[in-house]
Amino acid sequence: MEQSILKAKAWQVFLVLLASYFISWFVKETDAGELLKLVGFSIFCTWLAIIGNTMNQLDKTQKKSSVSWFIPNVVVTMSAPLASKVLSDPEFVVTPTSFSAKGTWVVPVLYFVVAYIQIHWFVASSIVAREQGQKPEFSQVLGTAILLFLWPIGVWFIQPRLNRIFNTIQADTIDYPLA
Template structure:
């Protein structure tokens, strides 16, 4: 996944935003013009979510992993915390997509309320993992640029650029390209 370090902003934007959005728009238009079976709609939705989250989480995973390698030990938390923070929402999304068909087909109120009790804590935990990963990557990026541990006030801008990634990609990725310009994309992990 090292190729994320060398992508220009427009291919990264296309991969993480335009392609999933385009597939979702096309499936929505197909649903309007010709109603799909719920199974087909869930399959299309699942593919879009996997593409969107896989590319976005893959980008964050790669950035955090390679930026942490450019810092002295102890500057940021161990990269395994970032990996756990990204695996958590990834597993949550897979669980939701797998269970979506079951919940949609079951209309019993008892099942739906039990599902709500189960999903709310998992959703909050997943959100915490995503926010932690954004904070981790923002801190690591700014710390690499400063060559010292960055304080929150120094990387808050990067945090919000990562959070609003369709805009942030255009500002963050050129900085990543400059940091890793001298390293070929084909060299080891």
């Protein structure tokens, strides 16, 4: 199951990631539209979490301690828009597309931003590390991280790389059945 994300085609992932965002464009009720955007954001974060965990399990060069920040940061990133919606405080607004904070809310929102950046960076670093077989440098990870931030375009470049990683695993081991 964990390597299913490696086998998926770019168009399949694109459709899954885009579905709730696309539907939200046609929903007239604002609360339902916001809920659909939140679902789409959660699906995107889940996609990143699955890729990050799968790559970390496959990659022997990644430090295992970095996962200890990755999972909580995924949870923080996914729960911040929901917490903002539930609290309904005008000084604390986090949506899947924007954020703002005033007063004491600046620190949690700042952590949300750092967590959001970190989950993208972790996934990008894990992908590049698996492709190269060693810990990548900053400049090697930057392009992949930008592609993850710009996911509607990036998925068309990232997913074929994940497919190649899966094919390499299949070719190198006899423990996994050929797909």
